[in-house]
Amino acid sequence: MSRRRISLRQELPLLVWLVLVWGALWQDFSPGNLLFGALLAVLVARIFYLPPVELSGRFNILYAVPFALRFLGRVAAASVEVMYLAAVRGPRVINAVVAVPLRSHQDLMVTATGHVISLIPGSLVVEVDRSTSTLYLHALNVSSPEEVESLRKEVRSIEAGLIRIMGTREELEAIRQEAAA
Amino acid sequence: MNPEASVVDNVIDTVSAVFLVVGALMSLAAAVGLLRFPDLLSRMHAATKPQVLGLFLLLAAIGLQLRSWWVWPVLLVAWIFQLLTVPISAHMVGRAGYRTKHLHRELLSSDELEAVVQKAAQSARDESSRDEASDGGRRD
Numbered sequence A: 001m002s003r004r005r006i007s008l009r010q011e012l013p014l015l016v017w018l019v020l021v022w023g024a025l026w027q028d029f030s031p032g033n034l035l036f037g038a039l040l041a042v043l044v045a046r047i048f049y050l051p052p053v054e055l056s057g058r059f060n061i062l063y064a065v066p067f068a069l070r071f072l073g074r075v076a077a078a079s080v081e082v083m084y085l086a087a088v089r090g091p092r093v094i095n096a097v098v099a100v101p102l103r104s105h106q107d108l109m110v111t112a113t114g115h116v117i118s119l120i121p122g123s124l125v126v127e128v129d130r131s132t133s134t135l136y137l138h139a140l141n142v143s144s145p146e147e148v149e150s151l152r153k154e155v156r157s158i159e160a161g162l163i164r165i166m167g168t169r170e171e172l173e174a175i176r177q178e179a180a181a
Numbered sequence B: 001m002n003p004e005a006s007v008v009d010n011v012i013d014t015v016s017a018v019f020l021v022v023g024a025l026m027s028l029a030a031a032v033g034l035l036r037f038p039d040l041l042s043r044m045h046a047a048t049k050p051q052v053l054g055l056f057l058l059l060a061a062i063g064l065q066l067r068s069w070w071v072w073p074v075l076l077v078a079w080i081f082q083l084l085t086v087p088i089s090a091h092m093v094g095r096a097g098y099r100t101k102h103l104h105r106e107l108l109s110s111d112e113l114e115a116v117v118q119k120a121a122q123s124a125r126d127e128s129s130r131d132e133a134s135d136g137g138r139r140d
Helices: A008-026 A031-047 A061-092 A107-119 A145-166 A169-180 B003-036 B040-048 B050-066 B071-099 B114-139
Strands: A095-101 A123-129 A134-139 B108-111
Touching: A008 A031, A008 B071, A061 A107, A061 A145, A061 B003, A061 B040, A061 B050, A095 A145, A107 A123, A107 A134, A107 A145, A107 B071, A123 B040, A123 B071, A134 A145, A134 B040, A145 A169, A145 B108, B003 B040, B003 B050, B040 B050, B040 B071, B050 B071
Parallel strands: A095 B108
Antiparallel strands: A095 A134, A123 A134
8 A cells, every 4th residue: 555645734733733742742842842742742643654534624713712611511511411312211211322423524524513513412423324424313301302412403404513623714714605595 | 018919819819729620520530430331431531531531620720820931832731742642542442442342232223333444454354364265376
């Protein structure tokens, strides 16, 4: 298998992340330690070669911060909900397996959406169809078709939020048109 | 000690105490869910998710109590790795559980995956029987 060369620019986010982890683990962000960390990061990235993650090249921090806060809030609210369900409903809980077709066909975007969905308690990715980028979710406490529909809408709005943060320009354009329509 | 610092200390102590208790409560919720939910898939919800918030609260309490900025990056990295790995383990167990039918169908209000899986299984069966037929043809 031939190795596709990836540019430093594409690799940079990974290297920066590795250096930050290195600094965090040593609890030392002095220049010398970071330099050594950078050296190790390059070495590790060369030896343990992984297929490059295809980044879209844009990242909007203005959308990212409110998204992160909303995410934390939702995790908190839904954790309490799962706690309530576990204590009160218990064995009589009604679930559903829901198919959600996503807009984006980027691996990174499908993965990110799946992660966010999985982390919000109450939904769990059971299966991913990569060719049609469809997520199959197992959702807790969903008993009517209306609730299935609202879950689907929620997942698609989370995907829209992620596309606004780091989707490609074409996807962003599609979201804008959808919102305008 | 000046009184102002002790007020700040009190607030920090109170906040971290609340965080610790709520965080422990979240882990308790996970345990209760594990016991009470009926099948593997709904248990995975309880087992993997409330403790993400629980861990966040516990780590935040540790960070507040240690009073040094250098621990925050470590705690953040620990939490981020939790965020990255929890959905994957939940997905792998959930996927295996669905395929090996460790779920109560009567508790599902709708299942949009079943038809897809059966169609895939059908086409796989067709394929293998076709292969066998052509293999048989060659052997003759």
